[in-house]
Amino acid sequence: MPAQSSRPELVSVRIPMNDHGSMVVEVTERNETRHLVDYASDEIRETLARLPADTRVPVEMSRAGTRSNVWKVVALYGGRPAEATAPVSTAN
Secondary structure, eight states: OOOBOSSOEEEEEEEOOOTTSOEEEEETTTTEEEEEEEESSHHHHHHHHTOOTTOEEEEEEEESOSSSSEEEEEEEEOSOGGGOOSEEEEOO
16 A cells, blocks of 8 residues: 555655656655655645645645655645645546
8 A cells, every 4th residue: 555644745846847747845754755656636636736846735645656756645734734624636
């Protein structure tokens, strides 16, 4: 079973989304770099595609692959991180 975050994690955009839908973020708490390559909805993908470098956003992720550091965003949270209790959008 793929690993999935059990709560929103605050990430900082390091490399904004490219033409292939991939972006690089850093998990703020752990200084861990992740490559986001899949999105639960077009709304999530489009929202993240508009974010410039150094933007911080709370997201919920699951592994998209078993042998590499690629992740799927399953929920994007609104508001300030401390208030991120309800997802803006999730997979149906």
